[in-house]
Amino acid sequence: MxxxxxxxxxxxxxxxxxxxxxxxxxxxxxFGIEPIVYIPENPTYPxxxxxxxxxxxxxxxxxxxxxxxxxxxxxxxAKKETKxxxxxxxxxxGKQSLIQRMxxxxxxxxxxxxxxxxxxxxxxxxLKGYIVDNEIHTIITTGPPHSVHLIGKELKNQLPIKxxxxxxxxxxxxxxxxxxxxxxxxxxxxxxxxxEVLQSADQLLVTSFTTKIEFREITKRPISVIxxxxxxxxxxxxxxxxxxxxxxxxxxxxxxxxxxxxxVLQNLVQESTDFATFFRLQLVGAVSEDVLFSIKExxxxxxxxxxxxxxxxDAIRIQSSSQLLLLIEIDSPETRCIIPGxxxxxxxxxxxxxxxxxxxxxxxxxxxxxxxxxxxxxxEYDQLKKQLLDYFQKFKQKELLVSTTGIEKYSRRExxxxxxxxxxxxxxx
Numbered sequence: 502m503x504x505x506x507x508x509x510x511x512x513x514x515x516x517x518x519x520x521x522x523x524x525x526x527x528x529x530x531x532f533g534i535e536p537i538v539y540i541p542e543n544p545t546y547p548x549x550x551x552x553x554x555x556x557x558x559x560x561x562x563x564x565x566x567x568x569x570x571x572x573x574x575x576x577x578x579a580k581k582e583t584k585x586x587x588x589x590x591x592x593x594x595g596k597q598s599l600i601q602r603m604x605x606x607x608x609x610x611x612x613x614x615x616x617x618x619x620x621x622x623x624x625x626x627x628l629k630g631y632i633v634d635n636e637i638h639t640i641i642t643t644g645p646p647h648s649v650h651l652i653g654k655e656l657k658n659q660l661p662i663k664x665x666x667x668x669x670x671x672x673x674x675x676x677x678x679x680x681x682x683x684x685x686x687x688x689x690x691x692x693x694x695x696x697e698v699l700q701s702a703d704q705l706l707v708t709s710f711t712t713k714i715e716f717r718e719i720t721k722r723p724i725s726v727i728x729x730x731x732x733x734x735x736x737x738x739x740x741x742x743x744x745x746x747x748x749x750x751x752x753x754x755x756x757x758x759x760x761x762x763x764x765v766l767q768n769l770v771q772e773s774t775d776f777a778t779f780f781r782l783q784l785v786g787a788v789s790e791d792v793l794f795s796i797k798e799x800x801x802x803x804x805x806x807x808x809x810x811x812x813x814x815d816a817i818r819i820q821s822s823s824q825l826l827l828l829i830e831i832d833s834p835e836t837r838c839i840i841p842g843x844x845x846x847x848x849x850x851x852x853x854x855x856x857x858x859x860x861x862x863x864x865x866x867x868x869x870x871x872x873x874x875x876x877x878x879x880x881e882y883d884q885l886k887k888q889l890l891d892y893f894q895k896f897k898q899k900e901l902l903v904s905t906t907g908i909e910k911y912s913r914r915e916x917x918x919x920x921x922x923x924x925x926x927x928x929x930x
Contacts, residue, residue: 515550532921541568609681711838729842748823830858
């Protein structure tokens, strides 16, 4: 059974956007499905990780067509601001420069649903012929960017095919929509496009339980939750750090700024010479200036290690060697549905997870279900301090361990098996 996957992110793209379908493609053939991948020929990726190219399975057909991206022109007069915003690092309203405010307004109101919209029509024209010539009956689109779903919608309108729309993140309820300075007209256009996609696809895939509930209010199309996951084969056995290293892997945006945590750590450092001797805060990936300022204000700069973006393999090594893994989500009702892909790699690293996020967050249920750490809301100071002290004492006694339960169902191979069943059911195979 052949399926055509339409995706913007593909190696050498780095970051979480590429991991989901790179790994599904790796295992789909085991379950009787042959994936064909369609990607842009000349994309502008905000992050690149050339090591991921080696993970592309041999023998996979990969189709490419050129894409026009306005980010290239924005780079000519505002390279730093454009690169920062394309990574998702948006300064708080009062700290935005004139250029940043202008770029956000243009991005939000002139490029709907996103700046990759110019790939829609050329892709439809090219793929329509390819699908007919190669007798493909099922297509999959994955977003963001959600303009990719509009390619699927057009192909579905013109051809007798089945269409599966995969949402790695929500569309109109995603947190950064509030920062795009959308006009009322633009908001309505996003909502209309989202509704059309949700009501046109034959099958919807989402990565969280909350997103499924939200989409249920818009459509009666079948929705399956298939989370992200981890890959056994890429996990490395790495010796633990000798320090009490608390590591965060991935972008730490302005909204993900747990000031309460910084104050707790400040207090612990001031109260205990022992804690100050062993404590290290390791941030791997892009970190916003707001977060760095809060860390400096808490007097933690001397304990901070900034690694910048590293390869996926290096990120896995750091996760495995850290004493404690930090997971931060924005304190907003809109982010309750976010289950970042790294949480599953955190789990299989078998290091305790310290998570901070909004009340009712899906990650809270996941951490509790798998016994992989502790979740706290932003306001919980005393409980957070007590937990960190407990972790530190266990570290000193060389007893800082976790006993995970049920994480096997989040392996990439098992998730691909679930996906294959959904695909076969969708096309009545």
